[in-house]
Amino acid sequence: MEILSQHGCFGGRQGFYRHESSAIGLPMRFSVYLPPQAAHGKVPVLIYLAGLTCTEETFMIKAGAQRVAAELGIALVAPDTSPRGANIDGEDKDWDFGVGASFYLDATREPWSRHYRMESYVVDELPQTLAKHFPVDIGRMGIFGHSMGGHGALTLAFKYPQRFKSLSAFAPIVAPSRVPWGEKALAGYLGDDKDAWQAHDACELVRTLAEPYPGEILIDQGLADPFLDVQLRPELFEAACDERGQPLTLRRHAGYDHGYYFISTFIEDHLRHHARQLFAI
């Protein structure tokens, strides 16, 4: 693992790293914030999945999460949003598909299936890499994310609740099989068989899982978000959770859009939500 840069931050350390990923078959970048408590032993860890067009830097630079993470003693980790350098024809043509737009799944359709294996990366390889190189306790690991990353957090936590023991999202894409961003990504990465899409759709998963997710889910959504009615559709997830008996706190905020001013306003609530669950383990 290569250290790209490290910076003192609220008594802890903000770092940026690169490693050879076997799941992806290419080098991957990720960022880690270690709180001051990590100098004395392993700390719980929270994985953040960013949205379309973002990188491993976006959250660490823009969300303002480190101050409260330092107070609580939680490590923050943000992987990049897709493989880079796969050299697939047209991979950076669109901002909502390909580079920066992995949708955090394992593609099954060529040529994407060769490298776009972000589900395996986030669920298995990244936690193992963290456990090997950082003082983090992956037995106390939560997940959250924004927009495409909110979709990733919801679907991965539903599928791997033993891995991700706390869950929240900002303005998530909750029904990718029914909205334009999701339809484009699922068709591109998985093909046209819509049955295969259901395993990557939070609304479908919450209805069909053997057991509800074992924990409260927190979602914040801005009402001035330009993507709200066409791409995000939180009301569909609210109805699915209601139907399933899945505990959900969905907060709607007038005057907030889709950007990091919105995220930075509510980030403290999310960190405290995760801390309550991770420190109870």
Ligand SMILES: N[C@@H](CCC(=O)N[C@@H](CSC=O)C(=O)NCC(=O)O)C(=O)O
């Ligand atoms: N094409 C635009 C808009 C892209 C955008 O809004 N990206 C969001 C995530 S959208 C869903 O996943 C984002 O987080 N952008 C980064 C930011 O700093 O706000 C563009 O290229 O900007």
